[in-house]
Amino acid sequence: GAGVSQTPSNKVTEKGKYVELRCDPISGHTALYWYRQSLGQGPEFLIYFQGTGAADDSGLPNDRFFAVRPEGSVSTLKIQRTERGDSAVYLCASSPGLMNTEAFFGQGTRLTVV
Amino acid sequence: AQSVAQPEDQVNVAEGNPLTVKCTYSVSGNPYLFWYVQYPNRGLQFLLKYITGDNLVKGSYGFEAEFNKSQTSFHLKKPSALVSDSALYFCAVRDMNGNNRLAFGKGNQVVVIP
Numbered sequence: 001g002a003g004v005s006q007t008p009s010n011k012v013t014e015k016g017k018y019v020e021l022r023c024d025p026i027s028g029h030t031a032l033y034w035y036r037q038s039l040g041q042g043p044e045f046l047i048y049f050q051g052t053g054a055a056d057d058s059g060l061p062n063d064r065f066f067a068v069r070p071e072g073s074v075s076t077l078k079i080q081r082t083e084r085g086d087s088a089v090y091l092c093a094s095s096p097g098l099m100n101t102e103a104f105f106g107q108g109t110r111l112t113v114v
Numbered sequence: 115a116q117s118v119a120q121p122e123d124q125v126n127v128a129e130g131n132p133l134t135v136k137c138t139y140s141v142s143g144n145p146y147l148f149w150y151v152q153y154p155n156r157g158l159q160f161l162l163k164y165i166t167g168d169n170l171v172k173g174s175y176g177f178e179a180e181f182n183k184s185q186t187s188f189h190l191k192k193p194s195a196l197v198s199d200s201a202l203y204f205c206a207v208r209d210m211n212g213n214n215r216l217a218f219g220k221g222n223q224v225v226v227i228p
Contacts, residue, residue: 004157031214042120042204042218043158056215091157093216099208100146100165103216105158 002026004106006092012112013082021077021109025094032075033103034067035091043091049075050097082113116141116209118219125224133195135203135222137188143211147188149179152202152221161203164188175199195226 005024013019025032030051035043045059049069060066064082069075079086089110093103117140127133139145146165150158162173164181172178179190188205205219 033216035218040221042118042220045215045217048213048215050214056213093158095214097214099210099214100163102148102160102163104160105150107157 004092004094004104006090006106006109008109009107010110010112012114015082015084015113017082019079019082019111021079021090021092021111023075023077023092023094023106025073025075025092026104027073028096029094029104030072030097031095031103032069033093033095034075034077035093037089037091037108046077079111082111084113087111087113116145116207116212116215116217118205118207118217120203120205120219120222122222125222126227127195127224128227129197130194133190133192133199133224133226135190135205135224137190137205137219138186139188139205139207140186141207141209141212143209145188146208146210147179147181148206148208148216149173149177149188149190150204150206150218152204154201158204161190195224197226197228200224200226 007022032049034046048056052072064080067077089108091108093105095103119138148163149161169181204221
């Protein structure tokens with residue numbers, strides 16, 4: 001498709017389990033962002049990739065969170081030892097990489113930790 | 115680090131009346147500014163952006179926004195609101211002198227009353 005694709009759309013997991021969330025950006029977009037959105041809140045920045053490298057990972061809340069983008073396209077957000085507080089909608093966005101360009105968002109993955 | 119403030123939680127407006135959603139920003143350099151809209155259970159959709167040039171920018175669905183450097187504001191406006199404009203609106207900023215990180219405000223719920 002032409003847009004940013006995120007899978008799965010919904011994920012329910014038990015506390016303590018490991019989860020992976022996938023983002024497939026728009027073809028040719030070099031910049032990729034991960035955000036977390038809790039109910040009633042704005043998107044909270046997690047990490048930003050330029051190509052394969054994490055240009056800014058200062059938003060990752062702790063070392064249970066990790067993200068990769070090994071070939072500069074698809075990215076995976078990994079959460080270890082999930083906690084109930086990790087429940088949120090995880091949004092992915094991509095952009096052409098220039099600072100004056102807008103980011104295009106996927107539909108998000110709703111993560112519920114029970 | 116760049117940041118955005120959206121001071122109002124909810125904006126109520128009668129259909130046909132002008133709509134204004136407020137946004138102020140903080141950056142160390144010059145800003146790139148964006149507005150996004152989010153409908154229920156949907157991803158964020160880009161509305162408009164300010165990069166440089168004319169302080170009044172026009173975007174999708176009849177929306178416009180005015181950049182005011184002295185007041186560090188970028189308020190979103192629509193001359194005549196429609197019921198279908200009811201949604202969550204987010205302001206976002208990049209620091210031209212920083213990295214490509216895009217920081218969002220907490221959002222404003224707009225309710226257009228028929």
